[in-house]
Every structure is written in C-alpha cells, then in structure tokens.
Amino acid sequence: MNNNSLELEETVKELGQYFKTGKTKSVTWRKNQLQAILNLVRENEDAISKALYQDLGKHPVEAYRDELGGVEKSAQNSLDSVEKWMAPTKSNIPLLFFPAKGEVLPEPLGVVLIFSSWNFPIMLALDPIIGAISAGNVVVIKPSDQAPACSSFLANTLPQYLDTNAIKVIEGGGDVCEQILLHKWDKIFFTGSPRVARIVMTSAARNLTPVTLELGGKCPAIFDHLSNPSDFKMAVKRIVGAKWGICSGQACIGIDYLLVEEKYSSEVIELLKKFIRKFYGDNMVESRVLSRIINKQHFERLCNLLKDPLVAASIVHGGSIDETNLFIEPTILLDPPLDAEIMTEEIFGPLLPVITVNKIQESIGFINSRPKPLTIYAFTKDDTFKRKIVAETSSGSVIFNDTLVQFLCDTLPFGGVGQSGFGRYHGKYSFDTFSHEKAVMHRHLCLEIEPRYPPWNKFKLEFIRLAYRLNYFGLVLHMLGLKKHN
C-alpha cells in the first residue's frame, strides 16, 4: 500500500462504510477472524521466524516464546471467551425506580488505528488486532518501518487470512504516520516511545479520539540479599534472561538497571558474568543466540551512551562492539554517574548498569525520584519489604522474584502509568480497551413518581429528600401524611 493521501482517504472511508453495515458486530464474524489469525500464525511459523531473524537476528526460540506463542495464546483465549465478553453486565437499580432494569452493554468503537513498534513486530501488531477484532471494530495497522521484513510479512499475509474489508495494513515511515494522523479515528492504540506518543496524542486531541499509550521507561530490578545459594543463582539467571535474552535488551519490560547493596555487588557481578558466558558463549555473533541491534541509528545511540569517559570507566564487563553486524556485547557497568544519559534515558539495549546502595530499602527512594516505569522487578524473600515496595512505589506492574512472565498472564492488565503510558490490554482488557461501555436503563410508563414534577412545593421536596436516602418506610409515612415535614 503506497502512501498516496487520496488512497488513504478512500481507505478510511471504505472502512467506515463497512463498519456501518454492522457485519463486524456479529459474533460469527469475530470468531472467524480470530480463528484466521490462529491459522495464520500456525501455518507461517517458519516465515515469521525468518522475518524476525532478518529484522532483529532473533533466535527462533525467542521468536516463539516472545511473539508467536503469545499471539497463539491470545487468539485462542479470545476465541474461547469473546461471546462471554460481549454479553451485557447487569447493574442493580434502586427499588425507588421499580420497575426498572439496568445494564452495561459493550459496543465497538468503530474504525481503530494501531501503531506497533519494531522490537516485537509480530506480537505488538497482532495482539492489539486480536483485541480490536474481538470488540467488533475495523482496523488499520501501521507496523514499524524499522522492522521491514516483518512489516512486509504482515502486509502480504494478513490479507490472505483476514477480511480485507475490515483489516488493512498500511506500511511506511514517519511521513505516512503524519498522513494517517490527519484522519479521524474512533480509537488509537500506540506502542512506542514517549516522544512519538506525545505527537500521536496531540493529533488525537483534534478529533477527541481516545488513545491507549503503551510506552516504556527505565524498569529497575531490586536485588535484595538472598541467603540461599540456589535462590541466588536462580535470580541471577532470570536477570540475565530478562536483560539480554529478550531482544538484546530492546524491550519495554526488559530490565534497564539493577539496584543492589554495595556489599553484595561484586558477588552479583561475578555470577552475572558467569551466566552470560554460559548462555551466550564466547563468540556471540556466531552463536546466533542473541538478537542484534535493530539498526545503525540505535546502534550509534547505544555506543554514544558509552562514550562519556566516566561511563566508560565504570564498565566491568563487555563493552566491545561489532559495527558490521550491529552487535554489542552484553555489558555490565558498576555505578556509572547518575546524571549521565545512560541513567537518565531508557537504555533499550544490552548495557546493564549496576547501582549500589547502602541498604536495599533505599531502592524505593531511588525509584521514586524517577519517572514511573512500566515494571518494577524485585528479588527478595522479605515479605515486609515486598509490601513496602507495593505500597510506596508506582509502576505499571510489580513482579517478585521473576521477570517478563507477566506478559503471558492474560488475567493481569498490561499497561503503564505516568511516563510509561496509560490504558491497558491483554485478555479481556484488550476487548475492553477497544469497546465503549454503553449504559442502558429501561423504565416503564406505569408507576409514576408524582413529586418529580413542578410546580414545586414543600411536600415534593421532602419526598425527594426521603427518596434520596432510600428511606422507603419514611416515604410511605410521608405519602400517608403521617410524617411531619418542616
């Protein structure tokens, strides 16, 4: 699809007209589309893995674990649950209004726009699409142009499986995004950086379009002292997996930096080094287990973080770069300066600062003096400390003693707060995010409440006071003239 603006206008108009036919509201249509997504993923596993390898050097296991598997799970769950989700929820109406009935009925918003990002180009496109379709909307998906193989894959394959009148892929870069944002949408779902999110939301404001912004932030991992050696080992393994094992650190929920008590820092760093070597070997480019950096621009961005001499001096492991292959070695830094860019901006790469504190409780103050992150990880067995972290910090989510798995929990809302975004999805939350919850109340024309109408007088006023307090007995007395009113 090229970026001809007239063509775009036609596309948006056609989608709106198709939505008006009501076809996408039917549960059969929704289920067919969800099944089609399942088929697409199952029948194209190799092609998808290939595209991910081309764009990011992602290992097929990572590709399955983080993208394909997640999409399959989400589509299956939605397929099984959509009918239940579509059902209205009853609301209790006070007896005063008898006979009356109240309910909240979810309905599709209409024509929705989804922007996905480059680091999980399949998952972050298809998962929101699953939500939009279950809620009965028509969709435009604009995949990131920084992952061109995946963008192409989506543009070529989605039309083969899904209803092309209702789901359209628009490829392109910044100029296409600008064009798209000129149109009126009924909802915009955006995954990406805060900088672009501001542009999207400002555009959305012109048409009063509601938005969901899935952003990122510096996700900290608080590493408390774990006295049991096997717990300690497991924690370090999980941290290594969550830093470098997920798109080489280019993930919104990846661990950005570590907080550890000064006296344990060398122990932690030694074990980190050990597991890096164990998982990724000595020749990382050849082993093909680690993703590469997405492109030259981000590669340079990351290298620049290390250029600051005080930062470079704090490197205790790694630091080597391979410009040809866009590869950066897993790198650990010990206490880089807190005002350096590596500690003020989201890293989104394979560099792990280890920040030492005197007492681990200080982590809370450290985290609170910075923008709210998408996730806080905490490795601790101290239940009091756990409660303190939950009560005194704010983040999209908090995970204790593990990493990343919250992404697979479709019963937990996934989204940020503050600078890490607003709105949420996954499971039923996806359905809700693309729905309007319409309040519906039914009354009857019999059984009238006289005091509702002017002309007003003291009797009517007192009636209404009693009614508000749902003081039915008082109301009866009042009506019988047995209650005094002042």
Next chain:
Amino acid sequence: MVFDGEAAASLVKELRLSFNSGKTRSYEWRISQLKAFLKMVVEQEDQIVEALRSDLAKPPLETVVYEIGMLKNSCEVTLKELKQWMTPEKAKTSITTFPSSAEIVPEPLGVVLVISAWNYPFLLSLDPVVGAIAAGNAVVLKPSEIAPASSALLLKLLGEYMDNSCVRVVEGAVDETTALLQQKWDKILYTGNGKVGRIVMAAAAKHLTPVILELGGKSPTVVDSNVNLEVTARRIISGKWGCNNGQACISPDYIITTKDFAPKLVDALKIELENCFGKNPLESVDLSRIVSSNHFARLTKFLDDDKVSGKIVFGGEKDESKLRIAPTLLLDVPRDSLIMSEEIFGPLLPIITVNKLEESFDFINEGTKPLAAYLFTNDNKFKEEFVKNVSAGGLLINDTVLHLVVHTLPFGGVGESGMGAYHGKFSFDAFTHRKAILYRGFTGDGSIRYPPYTDTKQKTMKALVAGDVTGVVRALFGWS
C-alpha cells in the same frame, strides 16, 4: 495576586509534596475527608441553594435534587463501599507461570485536576472531587467562572472543611485555566464543551496525562405512538425544562416522532407544560433563567432564522432584562438549520417528524454520537433495535435523565460526547491506577527458559506458553 504559570507550578509542587508524604493513601484520611465533605453539603445547604439562585435562578428543589441530593448520595455510597473498592483483587494464574499468585492493587494516580462547568456547578465540581479523594489523590478544582457565586462559595467551603494541604480550589477564567493546564497532572477530568475539550486534551498530551472528557451533544428523544402520552410528556418536560431549563448535557435536545403522532404529542406537551409552569412561564419560579447574556444571545440566534421561528408552535417568549426564555416547541424546522446542527442547551425543543419511526435510527446515526439517547415506546422489538443500533454515552428507555442518578451505571460519552466515565465505583476507578502484581518463588524453574536452546526445550516451552499440561509432560519425557 495574579494566578500565573509560576503560581500554578508552585501549587502543583506543594500538592505533590503532600501526596508524596503518603497521607492521602490511608483509608482513615480518605474517610475523614469524605465525612467532612458530607457535613459541608448538609450544613451549607442553604448557602448552596442561594448561590445557585444567584447564578442561575435555579429553583431550590432542583438544587436539592440534582446538586445536593446527588452529592450526598455519591458520598454515602463511597463511604459505605470504599473499603471494598480499596481491597486488592486476586487474579487467576495459569500453568504458564506456575507456581505463582497474582493480584491487582488499586493505587492513586497522584495529583489530579478537575475542571467543572457552570450548569451544575456544585455537582460537576464536587462529584469528581469525591472520586479523586476516594481514590487517594490530591486534587485541584477549577470551578467555572460563568457561575461566580458558586465558584466563590466552593473556594470558601472547601477551604473551611477540607484538608488544604491536599485539596485546593483555583478560581478564574481562561488565563488561570491555561496556567493550570501547562502543569503536569496525573489525571485531568474536564466537564464542558468539545472545543475546550480539545484544548484540554492537547495540553495533557504534552505531559502524557490521561484525561476524562465529559462533553455533550444533541441527545435525541424518539417517541413512539403506542405510549401513555401524559406520562411521556411529563417525563420529557422533567428532563428538559425541569433540568436547569434545558441547560444540561443530557437534556432531551430534540424529539423524533411520526408525522401522524406529532400533533398529539405537541398537544400533550402544551397541556403538561402549563400544568408545571403555569400560564406565564416567564414568571414561573420553577424555571431556571439563562445563565448569561452570551448564552441568551446564542439561543435567540437559533430563532433568528425565519425558517425556524416560523415553526414555533408553542412559547417563544423572551425577556432579555431577566435573561428568561419560555419553554418553546418547534415543529419540523429545516434539518440543516443551526438549531439542528448545534447542541441547543436551552429551553427550545424542536420536533422532527418522519414517516416511519425506523427512520429515526439513520437520522440519529448521521450526527455525532450524543451523551444520551432516549426512547419512549411499549414495543419490545423496537427497544431491542434501538439499543442495538444507536450509539451514545448512555441510553434510557421510557424516561429521561434518571440514569444519571443510578450510581451503578457508568456516566460518560463516546466519540464527540467524550471519553471515560464516572459515578459510583466508576469515579474511584477513574482516578485509580490498577497495578498488576505477580508473586513468584524460586521453585519450578526449568532450564528450558535459557540458552542453549535445544529441541526438547523448544517443545516444552511451546506447550508451557499454550498452557498445555499434557504437552509439557510429553515434551519433558521426550514423547513429542
């Protein structure tokens, strides 16, 4: 003293310090504030009635019902249910993350801004504030300057009754609002019109602040011929002229009925209007006046068009000195006239006729989505079709406006009529962040998560991700 950007920044800083001290999070603080609030509304009822009489000539009963009554109700429901709302919600976890436990913890967003409107200046200021406090936030309220007596009273009363380190009022107009909007808030709830709604959202975008916009629109009222005319007419009157003389976001804006039924409906409305407001409605104390000369001019402009004024079948009297306009019915004004393209927000009620009532759906759906839509009918099939096909913030069958009073229903718009909702628990949710917490331990970790990635690991992982227990067992035993 001018309230400029610097003053606004300093106010936010102060409230942030208060919030960060943690005092607003405790159940005790929230309850104490809600109780103080309730006390304020009860003790100051006379003053509130007086302020509304001054700003809008609002009949005391309307104030008691829609402003004070609803606020008290809101507070009482919140006091009763807050503990439950604050309790974390357990979430189910599956084999994919076994063993684990999960919960969703509601936490306050921080420092929030409520900008309210002039037509229900107490209700629309304080009902969101109740929600913000219940959710544990610090809050700044900016009441509308178009209702100056109410604005001044809100400043005075909140200053006297509430914890000033966490709850503040800023009076003012465009300049003061602009200064406030430049600051970083954790949430903004705005009630008003679409034009300013856009400005609020664009300002919020700079700080990635989520917003709730309670706007308006043309709330249609479809009337079928199989209804009890007297009851229908009275309920329409109650929702239109009984609500601030039509100056309410969910007042019936216009009526759609069949050509055959229209004369009967008009007659019924005429009779009931006289029953409610007497022969000289301009003198009736049971009708609010128009809020300002600007709005008076806006409303008379609708009638400037001859093609529109020629369609008046009842009313049309005005008194500019007293800012009063009588209840006015118009029959079949041109569909492209100004009165049919803008939200009326006043005592003029156009009646549009169609051949068949089914045509009303298309008519409504051609316009932007309204905040409310009403239908009067005894035909169950027609009710079903209406609910299915008409999109609005909320729908009410066989009555008007009342759904606002039911705290178990979310109150908010869609499309041009707004985004987000509140009332009852929805108010608490509106100002809350639902934080997901996942608890895991150090057992139950397979080496399958880590490289080097073998075939077995891959198969096990596939099964785990899909939540397939049998698959996991098979993979681990090398059977798949």
